[in-house]
Amino acid sequence: MRAASLIQRFNLSRFLQGDAPSPAPWTLNRRNVYILPTRQGVFFAVTLAVILIGAINYNNSLGYFLTFLLGSIALVAILHTYRNLLQLQLRVATIPPVFAGGEVSVPVILANPGPATRYRLAFADQPFMVFDVPPGRHTTVTLHKPAGARGWQPVGRFILASTFPLGLFRAWSHVVPDAQYLVYPAPAAEERLPQASRYMASLLGDQGLGSDDFAGLRGYRSGDSLKHIHWKALAREQGLLTKQFGGDRSERLWLDWRTLEGLAVEVRLSQLCRWVLEAERQDLEYGLWLPDRLLEPGRGPQHRQQCLEALALFG
Amino acid sequence: MFRSVRLPRPPLANGLLLFSILLVILPHLSHLPLWLALATLLAIGWRLLHDAGWVPLPNRFVRTALVVLAILALLATYRTLVGREAGSALLLLMLALKLFEMRSWRDVTVVIFLAFFVMVTAFLFSQSLLMGAYILVVVTLLIASLISFQHPGRAFQRQPLLRDLRLALRLLIQALPVALILFVLFPRIPGPLWALPEDTASAQTGLSDEMEPGRISRLADSNAVAFRVQFDSTVPAAEQRYWRGPILWQYNGRKWQTRPHQIRLPQQFDLDPLGQTVDYQVTLEPHNRQWLFALDMPATPPDKAQFNSEYQLLARRPVNEVYRYTMRSHLDYQLDATVLPERSRYVALPATTSPRTRELVAKLKADADSPGALVKAVLDYFAQQPFYYTREPPLLFDDPVDEFVFETRRGYCEHYASAFTVMMRQADIPARVVTGYYGGEMNPLADYMIVRQSDAHAWSEVWLEGRGWVRIDPTGVIPASRVELSADLARRQPEVRSQLDAERPWLQQSMRQAGFVWDALNNRWQQWVIGYNSSRQNALLKALGLDNISWHSLIALLFIALVVALLIIAALLFRPTPESDDRATRLYRRLLRKLARRGWHKAPGETPTRFCLRLSRRQPTLAGPLGRITRYYLLLRYAPLSRDAYRQQLKTLRQSVRRFSP
Numbered sequence: 001m002r003a004a005s006l007i008q009r010f011n012l013s014r015f016l017q018g019d020a021p022s023p024a025p026w027t028l029n030r031r032n033v034y035i036l037p038t039r040q041g042v043f044f045a046v047t048l049a050v051i052l053i054g055a056i057n058y059n060n061s062l063g064y065f066l067t068f069l070l071g072s073i074a075l076v077a078i079l080h081t082y083r084n085l086l087q088l089q090l091r092v093a094t095i096p097p098v099f100a101g102g103e104v105s106v107p108v109i110l111a112n113p114g115p116a117t118r119y120r121l122a123f124a125d126q127p128f129m130v131f132d133v134p135p136g137r138h139t140t141v142t143l144h145k146p147a148g149a150r151g152w153q154p155v156g157r158f159i160l161a162s163t164f165p166l167g168l169f170r171a172w173s174h175v176v177p178d179a180q181y182l183v184y185p186a187p188a189a190e191e192r193l194p195q196a197s198r199y200m201a202s203l204l205g206d207q208g209l210g211s212d213d214f215a216g217l218r219g220y221r222s223g224d225s226l227k228h229i230h231w232k233a234l235a236r237e238q239g240l241l242t243k244q245f246g247g248d249r250s251e252r253l254w255l256d257w258r259t260l261e262g263l264a265v266e267v268r269l270s271q272l273c274r275w276v277l278e279a280e281r282q283d284l285e286y287g288l289w290l291p292d293r294l295l296e297p298g299r300g301p302q303h304r305q306q307c308l309e310a311l312a313l314f315g
Numbered sequence: 316m317f318r319s320v321r322l323p324r325p326p327l328a329n330g331l332l333l334f335s336i337l338l339v340i341l342p343h344l345s346h347l348p349l350w351l352a353l354a355t356l357l358a359i360g361w362r363l364l365h366d367a368g369w370v371p372l373p374n375r376f377v378r379t380a381l382v383v384l385a386i387l388a389l390l391a392t393y394r395t396l397v398g399r400e401a402g403s404a405l406l407l408l409m410l411a412l413k414l415f416e417m418r419s420w421r422d423v424t425v426v427i428f429l430a431f432f433v434m435v436t437a438f439l440f441s442q443s444l445l446m447g448a449y450i451l452v453v454v455t456l457l458i459a460s461l462i463s464f465q466h467p468g469r470a471f472q473r474q475p476l477l478r479d480l481r482l483a484l485r486l487l488i489q490a491l492p493v494a495l496i497l498f499v500l501f502p503r504i505p506g507p508l509w510a511l512p513e514d515t516a517s518a519q520t521g522l523s524d525e526m527e528p529g530r531i532s533r534l535a536d537s538n539a540v541a542f543r544v545q546f547d548s549t550v551p552a553a554e555q556r557y558w559r560g561p562i563l564w565q566y567n568g569r570k571w572q573t574r575p576h577q578i579r580l581p582q583q584f585d586l587d588p589l590g591q592t593v594d595y596q597v598t599l600e601p602h603n604r605q606w607l608f609a610l611d612m613p614a615t616p617p618d619k620a621q622f623n624s625e626y627q628l629l630a631r632r633p634v635n636e637v638y639r640y641t642m643r644s645h646l647d648y649q650l651d652a653t654v655l656p657e658r659s660r661y662v663a664l665p666a667t668t669s670p671r672t673r674e675l676v677a678k679l680k681a682d683a684d685s686p687g688a689l690v691k692a693v694l695d696y697f698a699q700q701p702f703y704y705t706r707e708p709p710l711l712f713d714d715p716v717d718e719f720v721f722e723t724r725r726g727y728c729e730h731y732a733s734a735f736t737v738m739m740r741q742a743d744i745p746a747r748v749v750t751g752y753y754g755g756e757m758n759p760l761a762d763y764m765i766v767r768q769s770d771a772h773a774w775s776e777v778w779l780e781g782r783g784w785v786r787i788d789p790t791g792v793i794p795a796s797r798v799e800l801s802a803d804l805a806r807r808q809p810e811v812r813s814q815l816d817a818e819r820p821w822l823q824q825s826m827r828q829a830g831f832v833w834d835a836l837n838n839r840w841q842q843w844v845i846g847y848n849s850s851r852q853n854a855l856l857k858a859l860g861l862d863n864i865s866w867h868s869l870i871a872l873l874f875i876a877l878v879v880a881l882l883i884i885a886a887l888l889f890r891p892t893p894e895s896d897d898r899a900t901r902l903y904r905r906l907l908r909k910l911a912r913r914g915w916h917k918a919p920g921e922t923p924t925r926f927c928l929r930l931s932r933r934q935p936t937l938a939g940p941l942g943r944i945t946r947y948y949l950l951l952r953y954a955p956l957s958r959d960a961y962r963q964q965l966k967t968l969r970q971s972v973r974r975f976s977p
Contacts, residue, residue, distance in 0.1 A: 040424045047428045051435050057508045059636060061845045062438040066450055068497035070431065072490035073458060075877075079885050080486070086889065120465060136897020165462045165482055167424065 025111070026090040026175050028160070033085050033173045035078060041168035044074060077166045084121070084162045085171045087114050088133070092155055093140065095181035097308070098147040099273070104181055106145065106155055111138040124159035124172070147183050150269070150312050155179040184308045188270040191278050194259050217241045223302040227283060252297050253279055253286040255307075269311050276307045290314060327476045328463035329366045332423070333359050335456035336410065339430045342437040342446065343407060348392050351404055354385070358411035372415050382412055399635075403436035423464045427457050442637065444840040451487065459483035493880050500873040502866060503849040521602035522750050522771060526563050526571040528708070528715055528730050537768035540600055541752060542608060543838055544764040547594040550757065555646050557611040557774070557786065558766060560751035561604075562625035566740075568665045569715060571733060571748045573625070585783070586612065586626075587649035598841050599638045605629045608751060608766075610644035611786060617641055624657070625747065626650060626784075637845045652783035661745035661778065669716040669737060676741040686744045686779050690787060693738050697731065698792040700724065705799045728790045732773040735789040745778035749786070760828075761835040898965055899951035902972045906944055913977045923948060937977060944971050 037045065048067050055063030093107040112118050112133040122130045123143055133139045143158060161172035217230055220240035230241040255275045260268040272288065279286040280299065287297035288307045292314070295307055337359055344352050364370045373381065385408045386396070393401035410429045417426055434453060438446065463479040521541060542558075563571035593610060607620055607628040616622055617640035620630045630638065655661070676689075679696065683689040703725045711718045716737045719730050726734075732748050739746035753772035755764040774788040819827070843851075856864055864872070907917055910930070917926045927945040931938035947968040950956070956964065 040421070043424065044428060047431060051432065053508065054435060056504050058439060059848065060435075060438050060442065061847055062442045062447060062450065063435050064501070065447070065494065065498055065844070066431070066435055066438070066454070068501065069450070069454060069487075069490060069494040072493035072497065073454075073486050075493060075881060076486055076489045076884060079881070079888050083888050134897075136900065164465065165486070166458070167420070167461065167465050 026177055028085050028088045028090075028173045028175075030086070033082060033171055035082050035169055035171040038163055038168060038170045041074070041170075044070075044168050048074075074166070074168055078169050080165050081162060081169045081171045083116075084118050084164050085160065085173060088112060088118060088121075088160070090160070090175055090177065092177045092179040095155070095179065097182040097184055097305075097312070099184045100147055100150050100186040102147045102186075103144050104147045104153075104183075106143040106158075106179075106181070108141050108143055108158075109138055110141065110160075112136065118162070120164040121160060121162050124161055150183050150185045150266070150314075152180045152313070153183050155181065182309065182312050184312045185266065185269040185273040187274040187277055188267070190271060190274060193253065193275055193278055193282075193284075194255065218244055223298075223300040225283060225300045253284050254289055254297070255279065255286055256289040257291055258289065265315065269314055273308065273311050276304060276311070280304045328460065328479075330363070331456065331463060331476060331479075332426070332460040333363055333366075333414075335453060335460055336414070336426070336430055338449075338453050338456065339410075339434050339437075340407065342441065342449070343403065343433070346400070346440055347404060347407070350388065351392075351407065355407055355411040358414050362414045362417070378412065378415055381415070385412065399436070399439045403433065403439065406433050406436055420464060424461070427461050430457055439635075442845045444837050447840065447844065455480070455483045455487050458486060489884050493877065493884075496873070496876045496880055498847070499852070499855065500869065500876060502869050502873075503847070503852050521600075521604070521768060522560050522606075524561055524563075524573045524604070526729050526733065526748060526750060526773060527569055528711055528719070528726065528733060539768045540834070540837075541602075541766045541768050541770065542597050542599040543841070544598075544755065544766065545596045545762065546764070547596075549593070550764065551593055551610065551646060553754070555610070556753060556755050557772075557788075558608040558752040558755070558770075559611045559613070559627070559749060560608050561606050562627045562747055562749050562776075564625060564661060564747040566664060566668075566737065568668050571736075573627075585649075585651045585653060586614070586645070587652060587783075588614065588645040589647040589649060591646045592643055593646060594641070594643050596639060596641050598838070598846060599634055599640070601635045601637060603633045603635050605631075605633050607634070607638070607640065609642045610646070612645050612648045612650060614643040614645055637841050639842075639846045639848075649782065650784040651778065652781060655745055655778050655783075658745055658778075661747055662740050662743055664737065664740050669714050669720075669741070671717045672720050672734070672738060673741050675720070676738050680742050686742070686777070687782075689742055689744065690739070690777060690779075690785075693735060694787070694789060694792045697735075697789055698794065701797070702726070702731075702793055703797045703799060704790060704793045729773045731789040731793075732775050735787065736775045736777075739775065739777050747776050749774050749776050753788075758831050758835055758838070760831045761838060763838055765834055897952075899948055899968060902965075902968050903944075903948045906972050906975060909972075909975060910977055915977070934977070940971065940975050944968065944975060947971065 048071055051063060051070075052067045054060070055067055089111040091109045091111070093109055095104065095106055098104045108123075110118075110121070110131075110133050112135055115135050117135055118133040120130050120132065123141070126143055129141060129143075131139055131141055145156075145158075147153070155177055157174050157176045159172050160175055161170055163170045217233070218241070220229065220242050224242045228243045230243050233239070233241045255272055257268060257272065260271055263271070272290075276286070276288065280303075283299065285297045285299050286307075288295040288310060290310060293310050295303075295310060337356075340352075340355050340359075347355075361370065362372075365372050386405075389396060389401060389404055389408065393404065395401050396405050406429065410426065410433050413422070413426050413429060417423060434450070459476075459480045459482070462482055463476060561573055563573050565572045565574055592614070595610070597608060599607060607617070607630055609628055612626070613622075613628055616628055620628055620640065623629055675696075676693075679692045680689055683692050701724055704727070705725045706727060708726045708730060709723045711723065715730075716734045719726055719734055729748075729750075736746045736748050750771070750773045752766045752770040753774075754770045755766040757764050772788075772790075774786060774790070776784045776786055778784050853864075856862075856869075861872070903923070910916070915930055915934075917923075921929075923945050927941050930941060947964055951961065951964050951968060
């Protein structure tokens with residue numbers, strides 16, 4: 001290998017920042033695993049240097065030998081530390097959405113295709129998570145980081161490192177997976193639902209869309225609120241049934257962008273977000289009115305998710 | 316990255332660390348003052364009790380007080396904090412006290428690195444072969460401790476200590492060849508980088524620079540090796556093995572002493588070789604004195620050594636490590652034959668010394684017509700009167716020479732040498748006492764001679780007109796019947812020795828053989844490990860065909876050798892193993908091989924389940940076992956199993972595959 005090609009291969013920004021995001025799975029290889037001594041490693045080197053000077057001074061052969069033995073152990077430890085990361089494969093599993101200002105949990109799956117256990121791996125800034133990956137198996141590690149701003153966020157760069165076995169050297173790799181997660185607006189503190197909601201009376205009743213009186217059972221459809229599932233029937237192995245409630249009227253709540261006139265965009269989105277959560281909590285039927293999008297009234301986890309997504313991606 | 320993490324207390328890892336530290340301290344115990352030995356052991360015990368949850372660690376105030384107290388105690392003991400003894404004691408105390416504030420992973424590394432330091436100071440006291448083996452054990456344990464303290468997040472998990480020990484051993488084995496390359500090729504810088512502190516307080520074995528009857532006989536029981544000698548040609552005969560050492564010429568009525576050494580240039584000597592020479596290498600054990608030993612008479616001093624005015628070989632510095640030198644000696648010689656410089660100091664005696672002996676000498680001198688005749692007369696006197704040669708001579712009080720010559724008449728070599736030299740001086744014949752070793756035993760299993768402390772000896776030199784300094788050994792004239800110990804006789808007469816050997820019981824003989832094997836190993840160790848220096852390095856490189864290699868080509872060679880060694884280790888470590896699958900897959904492949912022998916092959920895209928179904932339809936007898944194996948296999952591969960369950964299932968799968976025969 002010529003020196004020039006080595007220099008070309010070594011790229012300072014890659015050393016400091018890692019590569020561009022790349023699709024899964026991410027494999028650690030000789031190009032993206034780096035290794036440097038730790039603080040303890042430097043201290044160890046100084047220790048050895050002092051012992052060596054002593055050995056030279058006293059012309060002490062065993063002193064020489066101990067220095068060389070410890071130095072060689074450190075050299076071999078470099079290889080072990082490096083190998084501990086090599087050929088590991090990383091994948092990021094689906095990341096559940098989070099609210100802005102919160103903490104995102106990134107499930108990372110590490111697969112070890114090699115014949116040896118990878119000991120004591122850790123992600124930088126996640127000090128309490130140290131884990132092993134046995135040969136031929138995989139381990140899921142959940143990383144936590146601040147969620148960041150509203151909208152789609154890239155997972156970004158994280159650093160997988162190991163100082164195994166001696167703690168004298170730290171091998172690490174900047175991992176930049178091609179994964180992202182959705183951040184909902186931060187819910188505002190104000191919980192009161194808007195006065196602008198209208199009750200829409202129905203002469204015929206709403207046939208199961210209201211919430212007052214039990215009206216009967218029907219088969220479960222996805223999106224039905226978990227609160228309405230007839231759990232006893234499920235326990236009797238009659239399958240999933242949804243309880244239907246009827247009434248003369250139902251509360252149909254419009255969560256309207258326009259009612260928040262005069263406030264900043266993000267504040268408005270935060271308030272709408274809080275209302276969505278509150279309406280869902282109270283099991284109301286609600287619709288969302290945004291300048292660029294209209295979501296018909298509905299309820300249930302799926303509806304809630306749609307609304308929050310619309311808020312997250314607004315603008 | 317793990318800095319802020321507090322140490323969990325994995326008892327096993329802590330126990331391992333404390334045990335390793337105990338082993339590090341062990342070699343020091345023999346030369347430490349008692350209080351220090353007890354203090355370090357106490358610190359280890361305290362820490363152990365703390366880790367067991369019994370006692371708290373001392374607080375900051377107590378720790379500071381302990382440090383101050385320890386340093387004061389050190390100063391009181393040694394009057395200094397530097398030098399071999401005090402320095403290693405200081406390091407040891409630091410290590411012991413650091414145990415009281417070992418809280419984080421960082422502290423653990425400090426403790427372990429300090430332990431390496433303390434270990435290396437032990438080599439200043441001993442570099443024996445056993446110590447060499449001991450290093451390997453202690454290093455493995457300390458490295459294992461370093462490994463097992465590296466799990467910051469897992470306070471409550473069982474420490475797999477055996478695994479850490481195995482890994483430490485693997486690291487050690489992989490490191491050894493690299494260490495060997497470094498040891499052999501690393502440029503050896505000769506000499507100290509700064510002046511070594513004088514370690515006068517350190518213990519010494521071997522001859523002293525003064526002689527008072529009773530001193531050498533203490534050495535007589537020591538079986539320790541004084542030096543080893545390798546002869547280039549013939550081994551000198553038993554009666555020629557006089558190893559010249561300290562020369563004592565000043566007598567105060569009780570003691571013989573030597574005075575500060577005046578170095579004389581070699582050309583000032585009047586050494587006249589007369590025939591036979593012998594070439595040899597001496598490997599001298601450290602004795603903390605400057606003198607070197609050589610066969611009577613050394614021709615020229617070795618490198619970095621000189622003669623003093625008594626024609627005694629002196630190294631530049633006290634020999635505090637194994638010292639190898641090449642010598643040539645003349646077995647027949649004349650020294651200062653024509654003129655004796657400073658004659659007066661070799662006839663000086665305290666005025667009132669030994670009046671009765673003086674009378675005897677005067678009487679003998681009257682009958683002798685020459686100094687040579689007087690020498691003979693005195694020796695005859697020793698031989699004819701009932702003088703005994705014994706290791707347990709009676710104590711001498713007022714005038715040792717008079718009492719010995721006329722009353723006790725039982726003595727060891729120093730009694731005879733002392734009395735004889737005094738008598739010569741009383742007759743105005745220049746005389747001095749020579750101490751050194753007499754004898755030496757060839758190791759029958761290797762080609763070298765062992766000279767032990769028990770071979771220590773004293774004799775006289777008298778200066779005779781026209782002949783110069785003549786060696787006279789008055790002990791030698793005592794007839795065998797008056798030598799009390801057969802071992803003493805054996806030194807003089809080889810035939811007695813072999814007869815003695817034959818008479819030993821079987822066990823003693825084999826012990827002796829084992830002793831020779833051990834000594835031969837030790838000799839190799841001394842020659843190749845302890846005595847490895849720049850000249851040995853050059854000789855080795857020369858043997859490899861690298862003549863006169865320059866300093867930087869040596870570095871380059873070292874570097875290349877290191878890189879090659881590491882590449883080989885890396886290739887072994889990183890080698891892509893074809894069986895890189897997990898154990899379940901390996902077992903499943905074994906099953907497939909069994910089936911393939913019968914001609915049933917799994918299609919590349921076929922899942923294990925489909926393959927099992929297809930085969931079961933064709934071979935209904937296989938359906939049961941094959942289905943079971945497939946189920947276990949899939950379970951092992953894809954089900955989230957606990958470690959124990961995984962192990963259990965794997966065992967079942969292994970058994971099923973082994974029993975399976977299509």
